Amino acid sequence: MENEDFTEGVRTSFSFLSESLAQEYFADLNIELLRGRHVTNDQYYLFQLLTQFQKDLSHYYQSLYGLELVEGIVGERRFYYLDFPEEGRGRLNTNSRSKDLTVIQTVYGLMLLDMFYDRYFENPKEIRFKDIEYKVMQGENSTLYKKLLFGEVRESYSNLEWTNPIKSIKSVIRDFEKLGWVKKQSNGDGEEIHFIIKEPILRFQRLYEKEIDSFEEFVETYKQQKS
Amino acid sequence: MSQLLKNVNELYKNLILTKEQGMIIFVLHRRVKDKEIPRYFSYRDIERAISEASDNEPGALPQTERILKVLLHYFIEHPPRQRNKFMLTDYAVKFIELIRDKLDSPYKRFPLRKTFEQYAQFKADSIENINDFRGWYERGFHKATKQTILDHLDALKDEVNASIGELNSILNQDFEKAIEIAEKFTTVFNRIGEKTEEIKDTLRLENVLDQEVQSVVDMYYKRLESYKHPESEGEKQEFYSIKSEYEEALRIKKSVSDFFLRVDERLAQLTEKALFASSQLKNLQNNFRSHSRFRIHLKRFLEFTLKEAVFTKDGSTLPEKFPRKSIPHEEFKFINVPYYDSFITQQNEVIPAVIDEEYAKQENLKVERELLRQENSAKLVKKYKNIIREQKELDFTDHFYKILREEEDTEIALNVGFELFQFANSHPDYKINIRKEFPSERNFENIWTWRMKILQKG
Numbered sequence: 246m247e248n249e250d251f252t253e254g255v256r257t258s259f260s261f262l263s264e265s266l267a268q269e270y271f272a273d274l275n276i277e278l279l280r281g282r283h284v285t286n287d288q289y290y291l292f293q294l295l296t297q298f299q300k301d302l303s304h305y306y307q308s309l310y311g312l313e314l315v316e317g318i319v320g321e322r323r324f325y326y327l328d329f330p331e332e333g334r335g336r337l338n339t340n341s342r343s344k345d346l347t348v349i350q351t352v353y354g355l356m357l358l359d360m361f362y363d364r365y366f367e368n369p370k371e372i373r374f375k376d377i378e379y380k381v382m383q384g385e386n387s388t389l390y391k392k393l394l395f396g397e398v399r400e401s402y403s404n405l406e407w408t409n410p411i412k413s414i415k416s417v418i419r420d421f422e423k424l425g426w427v428k429k430q431s432n433g434d435g436e437e438i439h440f441i442i443k444e445p446i447l448r449f450q451r452l453y454e455k456e457i458d459s460f461e462e463f464v465e466t467y468k469q470q471k472s
Numbered sequence: 473m474s475q476l477l478k479n480v481n482e483l484y485k486n487l488i489l490t491k492e493q494g495m496i497i498f499v500l501h502r503r504v505k506d507k508e509i510p511r512y513f514s515y516r517d518i519e520r521a522i523s524e525a526s527d528n529e530p531g532a533l534p535q536t537e538r539i540l541k542v543l544l545h546y547f548i549e550h551p552p553r554q555r556n557k558f559m560l561t562d563y564a565v566k567f568i569e570l571i572r573d574k575l576d577s578p579y580k581r582f583p584l585r586k587t588f589e590q591y592a593q594f595k596a597d598s599i600e601n602i603n604d605f606r607g608w609y610e611r612g613f614h615k616a617t618k619q620t621i622l623d624h625l626d627a628l629k630d631e632v633n634a635s636i637g638e639l640n641s642i643l644n645q646d647f648e649k650a651i652e653i654a655e656k657f658t659t660v661f662n663r664i665g666e667k668t669e670e671i672k673d674t675l676r677l678e679n680v681l682d683q684e685v686q687s688v689v690d691m692y693y694k695r696l697e698s699y700k701h702p703e704s705e706g707e708k709q710e711f712y713s714i715k716s717e718y719e720e721a722l723r724i725k726k727s728v729s730d731f732f733l734r735v736d737e738r739l740a741q742l743t744e745k746a747l748f749a750s751s752q753l754k755n756l757q758n759n760f761r762s763h764s765r766f767r768i769h770l771k772r773f774l775e776f777t778l779k780e781a782v783f784t785k786d787g788s789t790l791p792e793k794f795p796r797k798s799i800p801h802e803e804f805k806f807i808n809v810p811y812y813d814s815f816i817t818q819q820n821e822v823i824p825a826v827i828d829e830e831y832a833k834q835e836n837l838k839v840e841r842e843l844l845r846q847e848n849s850a851k852l853v854k855k856y857k858n859i860i861r862e863q864k865e866l867d868f869t870d871h872f873y874k875i876l877r878e879e880e881d882t883e884i885a886l887n888v889g890f891e892l893f894q895f896a897n898s899h900p901d902y903k904i905n906i907r908k909e910f911p912s913e914r915n916f917e918n919i920w921t922w923r924m925k926i927l928q929k930g
Contacts (some may be wrong), residue, residue, distance in 0.1 A: 312800055320755050327800045344801035348788045351796065352781055361769055365756075366639040368748035385771075389778035396783040413787070424799070429694040452797040453773065460769045464776065465842045470793045 258308070259299035270294050278306075281327040283317070283425035283445035295325045317451075319444040324425070326448060339415065346452075352393065353417040354449045356380065357427070361442045371430070374438040377414060414438060421446075484547050492534060495525035497547055499561060501568050512557040518548075530796055574630075596687040602717040605688055608723045614742040616729055621674065625738055628667050632742050635660050637748050642756075643767040650764060661750040668743050671735070678732045685725050706882040848879060856892055860902070864928040868892065869921055884920065889924075896926045903927050 261267055274291045275288075277284060286292045293301060295314075303314040306327060317324045329343075346354065357372075364370040381390040384402075391398045394410040418440055421427045426446045430439040456463040480487070489497065499521040503509045509517045519536050526533055540548070547564040551557050566578055594612065599605045635657065642653050696718045702711040781788045790796070852875060861867045868889060875885040896902040907923040 276804045279800065279802040280804065281799045287869045317589050320751065329800060342800070342802045343798045345796050345798045348781060348790045348796075351790065352777060352788060355770075355777055359770060359774055362643055362770065363640055365643060366636045366749040366752050385776055386775055389775065393778060393783050393788055445506060448799075450770075452799075453795075456795060457766065457773045460772055460776075463773075467793060467795075471791060 258304060259301070261298045261455055264298070266290070266294050266297065275287075278314075278325075279310075281326075281424050282455055283324050283443075284320070285324045285425060285443060285445060287428075296323075299325075317445065317447060319447060322444050324445045325445075326425075326445065326449075348416055349413050350420060353414065354421075354426075354432055354446075355453075357421070358446055358450055361446050364442075365459045370442040372442060374411075374414075377438065381410075397442075411438070424448075483546075486542060489542070489547070492526070492529070493539060493542055493547075496539060496797075497543070497560070497564055498568060499525045500548075501565070504560065512551045512554060514557060518558065529806045566676065575608065594681060594684050596684045599688050599691075602692075602720055603725060605721060608695070609727070613728060621671070621735055624671060625735060625742075628664070629738075629742055631667070632749075633666055634744050635664065638744065639749060639753065643764055645764070650760060654753060654760070657753055661746060661753070664746045668739065668746070671739055675732060675739075682729065683734075685728055689718075689721045689725050692721045757885050767792050779893060843879060845884055845887075847882075849884050849891070852884070852888045853895075856888065857895065860892075860896075860926055860928070866892075866926045868924045868926060872921055872924075877921065887920075893924070901929055903929055 248421055255338045264270060264443045270290045271294065274294050276282070277288075284291050284295060299314070299316065304316045310327075311330065313330050315326055315328045317326070356377075360372060360376065361370055381387060381394060381470070388398050395402055395406055415438060418427060418429060418438065422429055422440070424445070425443065426449065428441045431437055432439060445471060450457070481621055496518070498512065500509075500518070503517070503521065504511055504513065515536070518540065522536055523540060544558075547561055547567070548558050549561050551559045568872060594608060599608070639653075639657055642650050642657075690754060692714070696714050699711055699714060700707075702708040777790075777794075780794055781790050856866060856868075856871065872885055875888055876882065877884065893904060896904050903926075905925040905927055907925075909923055910920055
């Protein structure tokens with residue numbers, strides 16, 4: 246369908262924009278993608294637009310923004326997002342147009358990725374506060390988590406001491422939801438932490454793929470650079 | 473608070489045991505079963521059980537007296553006429569069985585289809601009255617059939633969840649072990665599949681049950697429908713009793729079909745879970761080695777990152793050299809400034825009306841014409857009244873046309889005529905004579921009148 250669109254016999258690069266699906270949903274899709282969102286099939290129409298005009302949209306982002314439209318495949322599921330090309334940052338090369346993941350986002354991103362694999366055979370991969378609490382209080386990296394979140398290692402922490410870690414977890418969940426990596430199951434700030442980890446969390450994995458894949462090599466270079 | 477809640481609140485500690493107390497009951501039960509101690513055991517046996525139960529627990533050995541005080545009543549009692557001996561209560565045995573069944577459900581090995589077939593052999597013609605039907609529902613369906621299916625479903629749920637839980641650990645295993653586990657799970661999933669099929673089969677049997685239940689309901693409906701219109705008090709009572717029996721039968725039917733609907737939903741949920749896990753397993757089998765390697769590296773990278781990150785009061789930090797990642801991100805915000813007409817308060821001034829000269833002139837003319845018309849009418853009325861008085865009669869028809877001609881205003885002619893005839897009609901000295909013939913003068917084609925005369929009486 247996407248290749249059958251001719252105007253006066255000549256196929257123009259952006260003619261897909263005049264298709265009715267694009268007319269209706271392109272603006273939303275464009276904003277979502279440029280905001281860093283990973284689109285999955287739960288955003289039905291945006292996903293439809295992406296699957297129907299994938300080639301045209303790739304060309305659009307490549308030629309106008311210098312960005313790559315990437316298709317992530319996990320088993321039978323797919324998701325789409327924009328990424329920088331290998332050689333630079335395209336038109337979004339000013340700092341205001343890209344976002345560094347914060348330290349806490351990086352740490353929780355790794356924690357959630359680990360939890361994603363912990364639940365590899367489960368669907369949906371549901372996380373509640375008690376799961377995070379278990380990781381921190383009794384999990385294999387308990388001591389390290391405790392040190393990082395509370396500054397000292399103890400048997401237990403008061404509710405007051407938990408306030409800041411809970412606040413930061415909630416803010417990371419909020420940010421990750423905007424990216425489409427998780428989906429909150431409860432609304433409102435007062436409510437318990439409860440969300441689903443979605444397949445696009447694998448984008449986070451992709452960001453650190455080199456470091457994880459060749460872990461020994463990475464540690465060696467890192468230590469050299471540090472000293 | 474209801475009485476039951478009050479009782480539970482008061483006796484909870486004695487009814488539900490702590491882990492320490494519960495383990496002692498389990499040890500005592502096992503020892504009796506294995507004939508290590510007699511059914512009526514001694515105080516010394518309890519002490520030994522306490523010691524065995526706390527073998528794996530840190531801390532001091534719990535006091536026998538203190539423990540016995542809690543257990544003695546609901547869980548341990550004295551056998552008849554033997555005050556120095558003890559035995560487990562029926563409640564204690566039920567408690568143990570409940571937990572054992574939850575952990576290792578007998579339904580996993582229990583042919584559901586067979587038991588259900590038995591229950592589904594419910595026949596509508598065996599129901600003679602509503603008590604029979606209610607009895608079947610409460611004892612046969614609610615307590616037996618429904619419970620059996622729920623227990624089977626529960627057992628299946630536990631099995632699916634336990635299998636998935638075990639599978640989740642597969643990625644942490646070394647390669648040889650993992651392959652072994654994966655192979656084992658292929659059979660596990662086949663078994664789950666079979667079990668699901670079996671439960672689905674029972675749902676098909678439900679149709680048979682459904683038909684029978686429906687014919688009971690139909691029977692009550694027919695009875696209600698064929699009842700004649702109730703008139704006497706007795707008939708009314710009988711009618712309402714049939715009606716309430718029909719309604720109860722309907723409620724039972726709804727409850728039965730709602731139950732099967734829920735079972736269907738829960739089954740679908742479990743099947744979906746099992747299918748996902750099994751397809752993940754299939755995906756994994758092909759590239760297990762790389763997945764497992766990645767998983768180990770991910771764990772090491774996570775640990776490394778956690779070691780590198782440092783706690784500060786303002787949040788965590790990572791060393792500058794630690795690779796930080798970024799993603800495309802352009803914030804879209806349209807700042808919407810509300811539009812105001814003016815920032816100064818507007819004064820409300822009175823705007824003087826502009827005079828439309830032309831219109832005023834027209835209106836004045838209209839008024840003048842009206843006044844003139846009234847004046848002329850009055851003059852003419854006066855004139856004709858005099859004529860009537862002097863000449864004793866007046867043929868108004870000719871005068872009517874005369875006025876029309878002279879004044880060129882139908883309004884005046886009509887007004888004069890109207891007033892004159894009204895005057896003559898109400899005056900005792902005059903009478904009116906109207907002949908229904910048209911006048912000879914036809915100049916005014918558009919206004920015709922009968923021949924009208926006013927005459928003085930006598």
